[in-house]
Amino acid sequence: MQRTILDLWVGAFVVAGIAALVILAFKVGNMSTYNASHTYRLNAYFTNVGGLKPNASVRSAGVLVGRVGSITLDTERYEAKVAIDIDQRYRFPADTFANILTSGLIGEQYIGLLPGGDDEMLAEGGQFKKTQSAMVLEDLIGKFMVNQADSKK
Incomplete structure (x- = not known):
């Protein structure tokens, strides 16, 4: 027993x-x-999305407010079109900044939203007019090396 x-x-x-x-x-x-059934979709265009992936976090003030739905190449603008699914509980002004950020030094990439002060809110199918692309570590190192070489001349 x-x-x-x-x-x-x-x-x-x-x-x-x-x-x-x-x-x-x-x-x-x-x-x-994260309940994806109660969301509305917004779009953002970036010149470089770096390592951003579908289903990546979308945060505002550190709070999860949505997820990246899809990432495609817009062949008319030759920019990455990122579809973002935002929880319906959260509304953002039309002049909100959408930035691709990295958690930590080499962590995962996510989209950070910085609300503006506009009275008009973004609605279903709306577009972020102000975006900042991902910082690519190789580009930063290359610029640093060029600046170092120029300063020695």
Whole structure:
């Protein structure tokens, strides 16, 4: 009888461990509880999206307000068109800045929204007029090296 109780506790511990690993995988994979059914779509154009990926976070003041829906190349403008799904609870002014940011030095990239002061709000299908593309580390290093070479002349 005591062996059965021990086996039961070991089984419960194993199930709890597997559940913890599944929850951790969802958190690390950016699949945390986000309800995509109550969203509206906005668009933003960037000259360079860097390593931004679909389903990346969209944050304002550090709060998750949406996800990146899709990233495509607009062949008329030759810029990346990023479709952003914003939770309906959040509304942003028409002059909101959309910036591609990086969490940490080499962390994942996400879109940061910096609201403006306009009275008009962005609606379904609206477009961010002010954007800032991703900072590419190789470009920054290249500019630094050119500046160093110029300063020695």
